[in-house]
Amino acid sequence: MSTALQQGLQRFYGYERFRTGQEEILESVMQNRHTLGVLPTGTGKSVCYQLPAFMRGGQVIVVSPLLSLMEDQVKQLRARGFKRVAALNSFLGFEEKQQILRKLQHYDLLYVSPEMLQNEFVIQRLQQLHIQLFVVDEAHCISQWGQEFRTDYLRLAEVIRTLDNPPVLALTGTATPEVQADIQHLLGDLEMDEHIYPMDRENIAYFVREVQDQQEKNETMLALLKKIQEPAIIYFSSRTMAESTAAIIRANLPELACAYYHGGMENEDRILIQQQFLAGQLQVICCTSAFGMGVDKEDVRLIIHYHLPSDKESFIQEVGRAGRDGGESVSVVLYSPGDWQIPVHLIEQDLPEKVSIQQLLRFLYQRVKAGHTELPAYELLIQHIPISETQWRFLLYQMEKHDIVKGNHLQYGAKAWKDFLDSIEKFVEGRRKHKLVQLQRMKEWVYTGTCRRQALFADFQHEVSQAKGRCCDNCGDTLTDWQASSAKTQPNRTGWREQLQHLLYQ
CATH class of the missing domain: 3.40.50.300 (P-loop containing nucleotide triphosphate hydrolases)
Known part of the structure; x- marks a missing residue:
């Protein structure tokens, strides 16, 4: 395996040797094992998923947190002659998205935002592919951002199951043992080969x-x-x-x-x-x-x-x-x-206040009792409740998790709502304390x-x-x-x- 990887590295990148950790992670990936890789920032994590895309059949899906990062990597790869690569995100217009979705099987490497993976049509098209590797880049964002800022990260485990459980590679530059465990849990309690390398940079x-x-x-x-x-x-x-x-x-x-x-x-x-x-x-x-x-x-x-x-x-x-x-x-x-x-102020802004949670649940429950079970749009919501869009997404995810929301509809049941209120208040307070400790x-x-x-x-x-x-x-x-x-x-x-x-x- 190492000989083939060395040849691939030289052929596609022109390098004679791997940097620390790259070869070990690649060997695990090429054996189709779930893998967690922690490498210092700037040491070439992208090689760990780009090389499999170039060397063997099937598609590599890369979940990336920043749209500008996707565009930059796609442009760099195309400039180096790798044409079978694309990015699927909100930067694209409707026609551009449709064109990429129609030609998905022609791409060896597809960058996609976590939000795009909540689109049912996108998932249906991905299900038709042979996905050789599902990559979560900057995987610490699952733990740091997913809990309240970008809750679509927390839905990746369901996406992985829907795509028939392809091998998963989670990559990051920083992760305490606690965050490493968090990443594996939030990706569906996967048993992952762990390749953890020192994060400090001597220079x-x-x-x-x-x-x-x-x-x-x-x-x-x-x-x-x-x-x-x-x-x-x-x-x-x-x-x-x-x-x-x-x-x-x-x-x-x-x-x-x-x-x-x-x-x-x-x-x-x-x-x-x-x-x-x-x-x-x-x-x-x-x-x-x-x-x-x-x-x-x-x-x-x-x-x-x-x-x-x-x-x-x-x-x-x-x-x-x-x-x-x-x-x-x-x-x-x-x-x-x-x-x-x-x-401290930013932490308070990220998480909803106890009063806001109570007002929101009271407002939504009154709508359910009146027979309006469909979720209100955020624009309607803020006319009644002082809550940010980020806080609304956070609470919506938690309501889905507790079966208060199914599909696009609110569920009736007084006890379930009361239990949810108690649960979410404890969860928010726990997150706030965790952030203040950090x-x-x-x-x-x-x-x-x-x-x-x-x-x-x-x-x-x-x-x-x-x-x-x-x-x-x-x-x-x-x-x-x-x-x-x-x-x-x-x-x-x-x-x-x-x-x-x-x-x-x-």
């Missing part, structure tokens, strides 16, 4: 800068950008702050091409920003967590967290976007007193006096590799004389053949 150094207010935070950020002058990503908890800070950077450092990116932008604008950053036309991105997952840019040298991350998993994922080429890179958290209140661990990391690398990865692995170069501020390292190990990013100067190829694959 990333960690620094925390405590500042007193936003003005000092901006001054520190600008000084870092001016000094390093390399590709950088700055993460924010607020869309508004991402936009306004991008304007501050452009005004103070006009030599650095800077843009903002968040989930409130038009799809086309987000794709454009991402492509410009990948091409080296932008050096600095001010963004929310919507940016960066799976973005394959090797020479990012600086990750700044303008706001405190809500948990270590997210932080590790975001920092992992730096130094994918092995060059020395830096993570800087800018922290001011009171910053921890921002993620935030507290992040806050403790910010204030730790021990090695930051050791403290960051202690929950994930037994040993942490020694840093190559600088380690962290608590180990006595500074950024005073730090110079990026890569050359300055230059604009692409491609020949006419490359330019023509790029145009043809748009």
Whole structure:
């Protein structure tokens, strides 16, 4: 098997050897075993499902969390000559979706959003295929996002059963033992080969800068950008702050091409920003967590967290976007007193309040008693109940799980509704406490006096590799004389053949 995989790697990618963990995961996949793979961010997880798609018959279905990530990977593969690949998501118009669905059997590799897998017609078409592998990319999102943000992740187990239980590959860059167990449980209690590798990256150094207010935070950020002058990503908890800070950077450092990116932008604008950053036309991105997952840019040298991350998993994922080429890179958290209140507020926003749950159930139950069993549209609902669309999706999933909702209809039965109310209030409170504990661990990391690398990865692995170069501020390292190990990013100067190829694959 290893010889065939080595030949495949050389033929399709031009590489002589696998990176850590890739070959072991691939051997499990090629034996049609359910597999969980945890590899550090930036170490080539996509090879673990792309190679089987290229090497053998049948379709590989890849569930991916971000639409821009799908589009980027499809474009990259087509540019390299792999034409039998497509993405099925809400970016596409009706005719484009229909065209892909009509030609599904012609694709070896199909990227699809978890929401699209709730479409009955899509499932019917997938059932007609020979699915050799069902992949859940960025699988930590099942545990982190699925519980309340994107509940369609929690329906993947049912999708897998409907598709006649194909071999499943779950891949992620960060997962505590608790999250690893959560992933396997939420995918249907699968018995999975586990290939878990250390998540720390020896070439990333960690620094925390405590500042007193936003003005000092901006001054520190600008000084870092001016000094390093390399590709950088700055993460924010607020869309508004991402936009306004991008304007501050452009005004103070006009030599650095800077843009903002968040989930409130038009799809086309987000794709454009991402492509410009990948091409080296932008050096600095001010963004929310919507940016960066799976973005394959090797020479990012600086990750700044303008706001405190809500948990270590997210932080590790975001920092992992730096130094994918092995060059020395830096993570800087800018922290001011009171910053921890921002993620607390976001946690409260994600989960519905007890009063809102009671009001919602009272409103829906009155409709059922009056004979209106069909689920109301969200637009009608918010005229009566102050609840966000995310909170509504979360509660709707829970009602389906407890048989309060079947299909598109509410079910009558006073005791069932009372039991559900008790159950959901306990569940929401448990989720809230869980998130606050994760935030507290992040806050403790910010204030730790021990090695930051050791403290960051202690929950994930037994040993942490020694840093190559600088380690962290608590180990006595500074950024005073730090110079990026890569050359300055230059604009692409491609020949006419490359330019023509790029145009043809748009």
